[in-house]
Amino acid sequence: MTTTTSFDWRPFLLRWSGEWSDSLPDDETQSEGDETARRVRWLGFPPASEERVAAMEKRLGRRMPPSYREFLKVSDGWQHAGGFISLLAGTTDARWHNNESGLADMFEEYMDDDAGPDERREADVWRRGLQLDIESDATYVVLDPEDTGEDGEWAVYTWASWRAAPPERYTSFVEFMQSMYQEFHSLRARPADGKPEFANDTTRELDARVEQARLEALRGDWERAGQALEEAKEYGRPRAVGLGDQIRRLLGRTYMVYFEDVVTDSQYAPDLLPALVAEHAAHSYRDDSTLMFHLRGAGDDVVSLAYATLEQVRNGTYRYTPAGPFGAAVERARELARWGNADGAWRTLMDALPVWQPLGPDHLAPLGWVADPLLGPLLTPERGRELLSTPRGGQTGEAPSRTAGLDPDDLAWLADPEHHDHLTSYRFVLAEGVEPEDLPGRLADGDETALDVPMTFAEARHRSLRGQREFSSFDDRALVAVGRAGTRWSFAFDSDPAHFDPQRFVSPAAAASAGTRAVVVWSGLRNRRGEPFFHLSVAQDGAEQYAFTYADGQIRRTGEIPRALDPDRFFGSRDEDGERLLLEALTGEFGVQLPCHAITNGRLHTFTTRSWTRPPGNGESYAVMGMNWDAAR
Structure with a gap:
């Protein structure tokens, strides 16, 4: 977490302002305020003096938290914080919210009698919070003076009706602003047709980290790679989600894992589609509209493969059949698994993993096997970590410790x-x-x-x-x-x-x-x-x-x-x-x-x-029950 003493507001805000200015099309009409901000490359306002900040604190009856206080001394307010907050309050506009939005009543209405402290905070914060949003797209932002850290920071809470989620909490104002900067990046990362390419020093640095993370993941350093990809994901960088989802899936984390972009690429679909389809089949109850939503933009060949794989997964006939030496090992593993030797099957896969080759530069590990009815049950979070820790795809590194077997050697x-x-x-x-x-x-x-x-x-x-x-x-x-x-x-x-x-x-x-x-x-x-x-x-x-x-x-x-x-x-x-x-x-x-x-x-x-029982003898009673399935239906 960034602390007030370690954070320099001015270069951060200048970089944000410059990147925002460069992201605007030259031929697009802007408001007078936005045009001025674009010309001077500054989304902020003149800094607030110590006297001005002190006057604000006297008006509100509280000393402001450190990171917000230091921010005001660099810019007395802010425009375009993320994608949905047009104007953040400075010394003049900040005010106590006092349930102006009615959110406290709304959250209390749905609160159970035995609600815990977190649920009560979700309601109470809208009565006591300091409102920072001045102009926004139905988005509320408050600083909570009762939710403080050891460093004196106040937590920031945001809520938007269109997100249909609990309030989002940030530990401090600086963490909130960093998240809004990431949101700005994520909304610009994929410009629409006719928009300028969103490329700058920040995106180039993040993209270089993504590529480095890919190589680290193939060497077995999946934890470092995962952290880098998670950060790049927050900035909306291409490749970060698709690569990170492969790591998450092998750790057994299936929620919101869709292999974005990669799964719709015919180069990678043969290995990634089965994992996506198997998870869909387990929870879809035959409604396949959500699967097609996650495959939007895919070509006819990928869509056809998805439906064919879905049918195989549902009827239990899907088989993972990669090519080459690793594919031969997969066949040996399947034969062991079908007669119950789960540990032997896993060891066969892991012994062959170093010779596995990715289908392309956005492929981190074999994944199609998790949909195989015989091989899929081999996966545990511990085994997923072992697989991810094993060097593969032509990369070298230290081999991980073997996970313990799942089967005791007895009855x-x-x-x-x-x-x-x-x-x-x-x-x-x-x-x-x-x-x-x-x-x-x-x-x-x-x-x-x-x-x-x-x-x-x-x-x-x-x-x-x-x-x-x-x-x-x-x-x-x-x-x-x-x-x-x-x-x-x-x-x-x-x-x-x-x-x-x-x-x-x-x-x-x-x-x-x-x-x-x-x-x-x-x-x-x-x-x-x-x-x-x-x-x-x-x-x-x-x-x-x-x-x-x-x-x-x-x-x-x-x-x-x-x-x-x-x-x-x-x-x-x-x-x-x-x-x-x-x-x-x-x-x-x-x-x-x-x-x-x-x-x-x-x-x-x-x-x-x-x-396992003999027929009844003379004088022994038994019962026969008939079932009319047609009548039952």
């Missing part, structure tokens, strides 16, 4: 709510030496042996219920996601199993174990829908070797259970850590793990298994 995370917030009951099948795509042949019949495209559990469940007309209490076919459970195992996982009926439960372990070993786990130790339970069964070559079920406080077992998995060690004392300790023991016994990130946040292939 115990299933018992840890820190890793998830909904797995109160779950079940899974593990098969040794079996590829994930071969699991449906072991656990399903007929048409169910084909894998669906990768999707989230919520998407898969919605799809599986679509059009289903009959629901039975005895048929328990599990919708499972599949992937790799370590170097030698594959898994089929159900995150939302049906009710566990120990009398009718049939473990799929035997069917899954033809020619190999298979493990089945079903846990409801934190089940909210009934008594806690846990089942484990292990089979080999089509026959169950051993099993136990803990339910109703009792343990039923068959076969010779290894000591490491003896249920008495975990449930005899009703230890609260029993589930976690048993999952740790299973990890050690079989050398298996489950991918936490892919199961809870990613997309995996799914299919529907055979029923």
Whole structure:
């Protein structure tokens, strides 16, 4: 923040005045006052003497804050502060606002009874503030004598009806004036046809900083680059927003990120459009007018690509396919991600990132992958920082530290709510030496042996219920996601199993174990829908070797259970850590793990298994519920 003692008003105001004068077209008629200001290259007025400032303070009953006081001694008022304030008050015109605008009443009307200090300040400032706007386009500016800093500065508040936003706060008058100078620049940065080019020492210096920021970003110094681009953005400099948005998007900041100008350029659209389209698809509810608004000015080729990409994103078929060595690494990463190895996929991308090449000088990093249904879930803010910190695009620099993996190397995370917030009951099948795509042949019949495209559990469940007309209490076919459970195992996982009926439960372990070993786990130790339970069964070559079920406080077992998995060690004392300790023991016994990130946040292939319960026997009751979807609609 600029302080009063470090700020020299005169050169700042002279530069502003000169740049304003040069920005006016020679053939455009100006008001008499503007023509005079243009001729003398000065938007201000004669300086106020100390006596004049003192008289003002006596009239108002308060000593003025330091930066406004020093400003008055250089110019007693100011014209064209930004784009919407024609005249700012000097010593004669400054006055207490006293709710002249009625804004205090308006803000109080919408204030809740439990409103906090900030909300109350938004109303009260219009009663006690010192009004500085004399002529403006429905814009109010006040200095707040009750909102002061340690340096004695008063905060400045501005409000305009057409902005439809809370009052904007500046810590001091000098900060407000610097912002108005930036606003003047941003409004002139893109002159309309026939207007003179807006170029001066300030714009040339800012543009040089933007180019330097681009190179720094490619070297991995994204924080310094981001600060420079943010400053240039405030001045409306071309390129600053488009470059800065790429950094913001990889940090997970999607609000108001539109890759301005760059995304509508056919050179960059193939990599930037998918990221923009994916965010739009997630929040648009099929209204695509806002997407086209952000693509205004784009050619037909870019618009066509946008619609095609949008359709692919919505139906889950979009694939990020860059060219060259980085593209080959992307394919390897996709293959790892589709079987649940999120950490391996990320490392594959990062190892190849140094050979990535930008599509042009306004391209800072690969972005199309965030829209890929398999690769997009890999992004976290920490990983985004790692990507941005990695030298790329032909630039060199120090490689960053690797981010920690997202997946624990075990099964115990299933018992840890820190890793998830909904797995109160779950079940899974593990098969040794079996590829994930071969699991449906072991656990399903007929048409169910084909894998669906990768999707989230919520998407898969919605799809599986679509059009289903009959629901039975005895048929328990599990919708499972599949992937790799370590170097030698594959898994089929159900995150939302049906009710566990120990009398009718049939473990799929035997069917899954033809020619190999298979493990089945079903846990409801934190089940909210009934008594806690846990089942484990292990089979080999089509026959169950051993099993136990803990339910109703009792343990039923068959076969010779290894000591490491003896249920008495975990449930005899009703230890609260029993589930976690048993999952740790299973990890050690079989050398298996489950991918936490892919199961809870990613997309995996799914299919529907055979029923996990036997049909009802003689004398056993069951229920069948029919649903008429046509009537429901």
